[in-house]
Amino acid sequence: MNVVYTNIRRAAVEVVQGLGRYGVATVHEAQGRTGLLGPTLRPIYAGAHIAGCAVTVSLPPADNWMIHVAVEQCQAGDVLVVAPTSSSDAGYFGELLARSLAAREVRALIIDAGVRDVRALTDMRFPVWSKAVHAQGTVKETLGSVNVPVVCAGGLVSPGDIVIADDDGVCIVPRLEAQAVLKASEAREAKEAATRERLQNGELGLDIYDMRAKLAKRGLVFRPQSLTE
């Protein structure tokens, strides 16, 4: 059955804002190395960094009808996450849909397929993470669903989850874990700041992380290169 869920629960605004201060790598580590979507998703331009609540779309390959349906479900601060039911690199999304989302203050599109009008999207500064850039048009013939759990680029996304995206890719934080992940991100960042300074000053990770004994125990051998050649 094809359903549009209309009043999804979203993560609290201050948690989303909080997570938005951290990059994808930090958040991914902070939640136990989970939640990353695959590296096939790339930003259409460098430098964007966003956080928002997922509105999800499951739709047929090469058919973007449900994106039009989903726009109505989006509100300020959301991120649209689109996943076709089988592999497709067609161009589901372009400038006009971006104008519509921008008018609703949607923050970004994540799509496991193609997009087009990337020059206009870049000029508008509407960020997109996609697996392809392709002008191939799609049809509007077959239903899908909005705000159901979807698998996007190999990761599971539920409506209302928090989406973090930057030049490293896209990370999903489950809504009910967001508060805890925020705390863990803050802690990780603080710890890394101290390490960063020591590394910049020339200390070695071998010493900072106290690795030498463990390496020796595992049997690592240090040896001068032989002189003959």
Add this chain to the structure above:
Amino acid sequence: MNVVYTNIRRAAVEVVQGLGRYGVATVHEAQGRTGLLGPTLRPIYAGAHIAGCAVTVSLPPADNWMIHVAVEQCQAGDVLVVAPTSSSDAGYFGELLARSLAAREVRALIIDAGVRDVRALTDMRFPVWSKAVHAQGTVKETLGSVNVPVVCAGGLVSPGDIVIADDDGVCIVPRLEAQAVLKASEAREAKEAATRERLQNGELGLDIYDMRAKLAKRGLVFRPQSLTE
């Protein structure tokens, strides 16, 4: 037999100029969603947007001899389209060939293979759409043909066809259909301008495109998310 066709018919200059005002997505839609080359072809730098007449080259894998032959067939406003007879990512083209094409006012290279010297090409602002960047050199040993129909990145290109390329990829307009496609592109752009304004003002595509009745008829269900979790 290996042939160089020497006096190909080209599309009229004003039609090429006209089509050059529109992006790849617009032209592709205007000609009935045909003519796109595959999304494996990517620009070596962002922001280029060109239109010109195709001079085509069919050549053996990892052998660029016929590109040298083809240069002589190019004139101002042409676009060189190169397709190896089997898959290759070698670097068939670099700065020197670009200098030669630029001297003849050729507008771009489209190649279903690799190119090199991309820093120099970028500095020259000589645009290239290719499937790879690779410094691997090629030989000059085996003949091919110039100005025969070629399949490039999954699309058919005939000599004299119009090539439109931008950040979305590459679209081919058959020479004899170019005038009609230009008209259709103008019409599409005009229509989109009106839609764009309505979308920017917050109207929904659901309403602008009058989709609600059709969605209901197909059986789409709207439902509040259940409260339990």
Add this chain to the structure above:
Amino acid sequence: MNVVYTNIRRAAVEVVQGLGRYGVATVHEAQGRTGLLGPTLRPIYAGAHIAGCAVTVSLPPADNWMIHVAVEQCQAGDVLVVAPTSSSDAGYFGELLARSLAAREVRALIIDAGVRDVRALTDMRFPVWSKAVHAQGTVKETLGSVNVPVVCAGGLVSPGDIVIADDDGVCIVPRLEAQAVLKASEAREAKEAATRERLQNGELGLDIYDMRAKLAKRGLVFRPQSLTE
């Protein structure tokens, strides 16, 4: 057995500097079209151009422990070259390791796997050529080796070899051949400068390279396109 070779022989500084004046394509041609790593390695930002001596790391997939070990073996002017023993796109390297390498004046990272923190690496201007950008964390559990010969993106790299990298990719010059390749690069560049000028002035490669007789002998036919359509 897992070994770290500690005092590798490096190419002479002046030879490395000399080769660093030439691009990857030139050096690759100058050494007889050998030494390129595959085109799957791409720079994380455009415009970097480096030369340095290879410190090599062979490590297990999704385990970056040996990178920490290798840092200690690096000195100013080195380039770290990392190759997992089976295919992986995890993110082995990020900002903190880059800080550590930068503190030692290491010039770049070449890695046949993924990296993360690419925004920070770009801001630091620490150049990386990688096959993926991916935030996926790695573990530190299993030994590998440092300064052994490795196969990286399909090319062989020995410790102390010279690494040249630019927007075209990565080229390896064996240490003992570096002096000869430098001379050949100088000669090639000089020759190309003369050719460049002739091509810019509109002379054809067909004439400059004296190809017409050879083409005719091979049987290439020039023919006007037929008038019927």
Add this chain to the structure above:
Amino acid sequence: MNVVYTNIRRAAVEVVQGLGRYGVATVHEAQGRTGLLGPTLRPIYAGAHIAGCAVTVSLPPADNWMIHVAVEQCQAGDVLVVAPTSSSDAGYFGELLARSLAAREVRALIIDAGVRDVRALTDMRFPVWSKAVHAQGTVKETLGSVNVPVVCAGGLVSPGDIVIADDDGVCIVPRLEAQAVLKASEAREAKEAATRERLQNGELGLDIYDMRAKLAKRGLVFRPQSLTE
């Protein structure tokens, strides 16, 4: 946190048996075109057709420790479903693990990674659907989880779900929907049997499915090929 869930609910034996009478294509259609894992999963030998209850494993790339843990959770009629947390083609599974699973009457392995010893697995008739065949060994160093929901080849698999696999690939039926999908599969098969006979007798799908009016309404034109060439 790394957890092994130990007493998962499984679908009823008779439902699993029932679904096992139908192929992957039939079951996939019967449940509304959902549930397929991606076509990158291929059987290591042709002709196997299995149904069973999923025991799921989430593990680090190139580390098969958790498969050893999962064996203990398997019982007769189960299917082991293994998904690394990032892309890997290493060989996580071979003859010895297959012996262990076969001793527990496990029916198959589904793995979004590589396997080895495929000759021995074929001789044993232990069926495997994998994305690669690769002898590359893995380590046993890092924990994962057993019987948590996993994304495998782009599809979601929960412990206790029913796995159907044949030469067409792998389909997942959620445990709570299995009874309904079984009924729908029976209905579909019955309907197809009637259609099959009519098609074998030379009737056209155009007539059986009553497509002609709809095609005409959409504007399909039938036209003799022109005589000129």
Add this chain to the structure above:
Amino acid sequence: MNVVYTNIRRAAVEVVQGLGRYGVATVHEAQGRTGLLGPTLRPIYAGAHIAGCAVTVSLPPADNWMIHVAVEQCQAGDVLVVAPTSSSDAGYFGELLARSLAAREVRALIIDAGVRDVRALTDMRFPVWSKAVHAQGTVKETLGSVNVPVVCAGGLVSPGDIVIADDDGVCIVPRLEAQAVLKASEAREAKEAATRERLQNGELGLDIYDMRAKLAKRGLVFRPQSLTE
């Protein structure tokens, strides 16, 4: 515009039969190394070898409606060639459509997309060359065209062309060149038979093809391996 061309010209039966005696490699060479479709097309079972006249289908991604339309245009000895307008690995074709084609004595399907029911197709001995095996269902919503030229796996196929397919892949012979290619195939086969015998008897290709002088002229050096190691 969407058109079905209804009375296409086909190659003469005896030419098709004649070409069917030769493998794909022979025919490809005999027509000057042209006409191959890409190696992404693989047979669903080993050992099939067919020749027939192409009935072509251009259709939207993930929509198989036009295959149903095309069946009516097929006659005994034809081969159905199907190409989506953008990349797709969905399963457009299965047992029921194969029954329908078999009832009309169609010899094979060539499809640049996915198929399903491969066990049943194999049991029926209905040969298929496809780029994927995937059970994913398609819709029947959008028109395409039948018997127009299509690009399939990177090669151009016109209706009425001869299709040769075996374990090496698929080769297309243009209808108007078929008689000449048949003669060239016969000649090539005869010549290879003589060479085959000499090679089996231990003569070297170096001598049979008289390569030694040319190799020496190009500068090939023969040298004993050095004794030190």
Add this chain to the structure above:
Amino acid sequence: MNVVYTNIRRAAVEVVQGLGRYGVATVHEAQGRTGLLGPTLRPIYAGAHIAGCAVTVSLPPADNWMIHVAVEQCQAGDVLVVAPTSSSDAGYFGELLARSLAAREVRALIIDAGVRDVRALTDMRFPVWSKAVHAQGTVKETLGSVNVPVVCAGGLVSPGDIVIADDDGVCIVPRLEAQAVLKASEAREAKEAATRERLQNGELGLDIYDMRAKLAKRGLVFRPQSLTE
């Protein structure tokens, strides 16, 4: 410079025979998880298992001239290993070259590119591991080298090394390590035989390999699935 090394040192016959008793997975493990070529190399038919001494060929993409040169350097028990200098899927090798190699009692071909005539090769039982099956012909124009070290499918192969290949892929054993690897393979096989029997009898790897304490120490939690759903 292009060189053919003519009297390469080969591993001792009894060592080659000894290693030929073990599969690729066993030998790869026995030599410390090194030596595998990549999983892109697949056998053209199932069931072949060979061992022999490498005669290596480095050649240009889409040019098989050097294979003809290399045949003369082969003797009974050798395995031809072919690697193009840049990526290619053309068909470098077919039945005639196989006849020539078979006449010299060469055991197999390993090629990081395409082959053709796979039906005839299968009927002859001439085993090939390749990355593609493709009928695309190659030229004979440009020199390469024979019996130099080559990188093939990501692995290093030196002339005279031992090649082991079976349905799992291809493993290279350096000539000077072959005796030691043979011993280690024997030891591994003996140990696995004992383990195999225990696993077949239903003992768990968890107990045989004594993993429970280590798992507990790392923090693995066992927990019944919760009853609510």
